[in-house]
Amino acid sequence: MKKPITSFFALLLFACGASAQPSGLVYELDTLFKGWHEREKLSGELLVARNDTILYQQALGFSDPIRQTPLKPGMPFNLASVAKQFVTMGIMILKEERRLDYDDDVRYHLKGFTYAGITIRHLMTHTSGLTEYFELWEKHAPQDRIFSNHDLLKMYHDLKPPLDFEPGAEFRYSNTGYLMLALVMEAVAGMPAEAFILDRIIEPLGLKATFPYHLGMPSYPHPDRVLGFEWKNGKAEPADLYNIDGVFGDGNMYASAPDLQKWSQALREHKLVSEATQAEAFKPFSLTSGAKSYYGFGWGLQPDGISVSHTGGWVGFRNFILRDLEGGYDVVFLSNSSADGRAVRLRELKAMIDRYRTTRITNVFLADGSGKPLQKGELRLQGNRILEVGRALSPNPGERVVNGKGKVLSPGFIDTHSHHDRDMFEKRSMPEVVSQGITTIVVGQDGGSHFPLRELWATLDSTPVAVNVASYAGHNTLRRRAMGNFTRQASAAEVEKMKTLLAQEMESGALGLATGLEYDPGIYSSREEVLALSRVLKTYNGRYISHIRSEDRYLKEAVEEILFIGKKVKIPVQISHMKLAIVSQWGKADSLLQVLDKARKRGIQVTADVYPYEYWQATMTVLFPDRNFTDLNAARFALTELTTPEGMFIANYEPDTTLEGQTLADLAAARGQAPEVVYLDLIKTVLEQQAEESVICTSMDPTDVGKLLAWPWSNVCTDGTLNGTHPRGAGSFPKVLRLYQREQGLFDLPEAIRKMTSLAAQNMGFRDRGLLQPGYVADLVLFDPDTVTDHADMVQPTALSEGILQVWVNGREVWKDGETMGNLPGKAVKR
Known part of the structure; x- marks a missing residue:
């Protein structure tokens, strides 16, 4: 039984974790919804519930703007494509009654359907290849009479429009397929699909404000049907059904927000079909190529399996429903004022709900990132933060539980020297990165960076990727902006221009300055130029990272230069991809590390990153x-x-x-x-x-590589790209765990994890990453230390690693069981 509400609000009556403030969700929802109404003249209703309890319900606007009839909670809206889930439920009921199978050829059931090889499953999953019917209707159907499903069938029979693709080859949203699906239902059930859904779904569930209605029916069965409209020049004009709306199956069902919540709860309780039958609706479809299409039976799916949703838009109506399958949340948004932005609204509401839902990861060994021995325990995350860590946490009602099966849970790995940004917007799931357990990349390396950084941050906001991204300001980038690509030292005026540009990038959130002093044009810079720029960093508590002037014949002088800058400016300095890349220096890693240790004893904050290749x-x-x-x-x-x-x-x-x-x-x-x-x-x-x-x-000599990695102030990096020819871009972190930790034992597992997490965070100046501590960002890696292995090599440089079982970025799964999850929760990480 739903709880009553007062003034369209409900109190939040559930537990969300030790430090949660449940009433905050109600406030956020109300602020968000009223903001839409005030800014966009949005007319509609928003309902948020958890299981059988309504948490928030509000209706604003008009049910009939021409008559100025106020919109009240619980009025029925045209669902548009949200209706598709009712149609697929009807098919599932017939399947359970053994009156059809999902893989039946449609021709077997539907006389007059001429397309070979299309199954009922293809229709439900939008993989049939049937072309959309709207344009055909406009060209070939009489516009002065009402169009029906049987008219559509005859039109496709007579015109025989070619398929857009072979059945099962692609996903392409097709309303045509759902009109054919309604005809299949009619043929199998022996009654119109509208009547079957009313008889077998709506009435058994007691949905009082839910009904099929199209212009082929004599009247609509509810006095409070909401009418669609649109704003034109500040005036409301009707935008409702017209002659094409004699069809049923792709839409033309009405329901109220409370009825949709009741419908969702009925699905949760398996009131219409068995749990096994219903589970089919939430499975992705395997295309003939082997790729997966994340659309089930009338539901859009999330790869992580946590939620399903569907949007709908027709004439004046813009709607969506979101069902949290694990936390029990339902979000219903119904609008009749043509104000679109459904995808944005859905994303905003989902993110809001995610901030309050909790996940408890149990049965794991915690490698907390500090270097301390592993401890058996549990971790709870809420939204994008770690909420609790302990040996045994008390369960929260309705929270998601992940069984770690005795594996190791650690903070997400931080790649402090990355070039994975080069292709990240074309390959946003970034499998080569997340399969290593990397959750944050630091770019802008070797003197080259995006400019201006504010544009990178804006792109990440509008086009997010799977992992977090931080960046340095590149010296070579600034140099070209200030003086062109000249192969000479900079003048005093040009250095001043560079300083101004660097300050601008620091204001935008750059971590500091990155130089590539073996590359053009940085190789032509003087020590004084680099020193002058480094002094700008001091003002912003910034850092200096450098591909030093030489990693071979002039290594001694190059190391002395970066130590000089660290001493003079008193800022942290980091040697990028530290190496001994000259035969005469092989075997002398200890000598180099002694120089660095002495510098640290003198107060110079020098650190390094290393990748595990020769x-x-x-x-x-x-x-x-x-x-x-x-x-x-x-x-x-x-x-x-x-x-x-x-x-x-x-x-x-x-x-x-x-x-x-x-x-x-x-x-x-x-x-x-x-x-x-x-x-x-x-x-x-x-x-x-x-x-x-x-x-x-x-x-390089492999023994030197190991010693440089083992230095207490060296963290792991890749120096890699997504589509590169060097295996470091896909294999560095698992290789360290396999070769240097498990096989050679250069350091124990807690120390290996420290080098990938808290030390990397410390070396980059990150204050809330790298440790399993309450309040820290929920970037997490679950892995098997006995099997974690790199597979990338010179023959297959982008081969993915194994043994990294699950990866969370900002509390959302991006990698699980050898696959990316489709989630793109990465954020810009600014200084």
């Missing part, structure tokens, strides 16, 4: 610090001390893509030339054509 990826020109690309001796030095012809792999070569995938040794043998000659010739061609290129070079 080969790097960059341009061919990076190995020429003097930028003399005709110097054979410099080329020979590069191919003996810095890499080898066998170790230089052509990853990308725009002038001749047939060279990609070969080594320099392969090319030299094929041409019958010395490797250094071929090397310089490749560079010459690239420079002449101003083309893109990159190489992957084996250049």
Whole structure:
């Protein structure tokens, strides 16, 4: 029994966790709904319930604007496409009665239907390929008479419009399919679909303000039917049914908000069909390609399985229903004033509900990110924050429970040096990232960044991705803006321009300044230029991260430079992808770390990040610090001390893509030339054509890599991309857990997790990430430490890892059981 409400409000009577303030949801809902009404002249009703308790109900506007009839709670609206779920329920009832099967050919039941290979399941899931009927109606049907389902069937029989695609090949929303579905119901049930739904669904559930109605019926059976309208030049004009509306199945049902909540509760209690039959409605459809379509039987699905929803829009009506399958929430929004924005409204309301729902993760070993030993325990999250952590938490009524099955739960991994942003808006689910357990990436590295950053933040807001994104301001980006791409030192005036631009980016939320001092044009900057820019960071409590001037022959001087900046400006400094990339330095990782330890003892806040590979990826020109690309001796030095012809792999070569995938040794043998000659010739061609290129070079000793990773102030990074040719973009974090932790035992599991979480957060200046603590952001990773494994290699550089079982970003699942979940909860992380 629903609880009564006063003045259209209901008290929030459920528990949402130890620190929740339930009344806050009512206030937020009321503010949001009234804001829509005031800003957009929205006319409609909003109802939010949990199980059988209405939490909020409000109606604002007119049921008939021409007569100025006020809208009251509980009036019936035209549901438009929200009606489709009633049609599929009718089909499910017939299936349970063994009068049809979902995979029956439609022709078996529907005389006059001529399309081969289309099943009832195809109709329900919008995968039939049937073209939409509206344009055909306009061109071929008499406009002065009412159009019916049987008219539609005859029209498709006579005209035989071709399918848009082969049945089962694609998802494409088709109202035609649902009109055919209503005809199937009529043929099988022996009565009109409207009558069957009334007899088998509406009346048994006692839905007093729910009914089919179209213009082919003599009258509508409810005196308070809400009429659709639209605002034109400040005046309300009718926008209601017209002659096409003699059809039924794709819409033309009416219901009140309380009836829809009652309907949802009936589904929850399996009053119409069995639980097993109803579960079919919420399963994705497998397309012939193997991909999944997340539309069930009259319901849009979320990949995480937490909620289902459907929108509807026709004439003046704009509606949606959202059902939280685990928390028991129902959201019903019905509008009759043509004010659209359903997707935005649905997203706003879902996010609001999510902030109050809780999830308890049980039966896990907690690696809290601090480096402390693992503890058996549980964690509760609410919205996008961790609410409680403990050995055994008291259950909350109706909350979601995730059984961790004895695996390890840790904070989400933070990639402090990432280039995954290059393709993130084209590949928003970012499987190569989330399958590693990464929940936050830090971009703007090696001197290059989005500019201005405010545009990146705006794009992330409008086009979110699966993970959080933070960014540095790139030195090379600022330099080009201030002085063009000049290969010289900057003047004092140009440095001042760069300082102004850097301050602007810091105001926008940049973490600090990132330099790429081996790359153009940063290689031409003086130490004084970098120092002057770094002083700007001090004002903003910013940080300095650097691909230092040399990772090989001038490593000592390059390290001294970053320590000098850290000492002079007194800001944190981080060495990007720290390495010893010259043969003469192999085996000397301890010496480098001693230098850094001494600096830390002197008060210099120096840290580093490291990726777990012996080969790097960059341009061919990076190995020429003097930028003399005709110097054979410099080329020979590069191919003996810095890499080898066998170790230089052509990853990308725009002038001749047939060279990609070969080594320099392969090319030299094929041409019958010395490797250094071929090397310089490749560079010459690239420079002449101003083309893109990159190489992957084996250049480090694996023992050194391990020691640099094990340094207490080194965190893990990838330096990778989504679609790159280097496996680090898809495999770095699992490789550390597999190779350096599990197989080599360079550090224990808690320390490995610290390097991926709290240390990374500390090194980036993040204050609410990296630990399993109440109040921290609910970025989480559930993984199996015994099986976590990287699969990316030089042959398959984007192969996904295994052993990362589940990943949450801002409290929402983005990865589970080897698949992305379709959720895109990533946020901009600003300083």
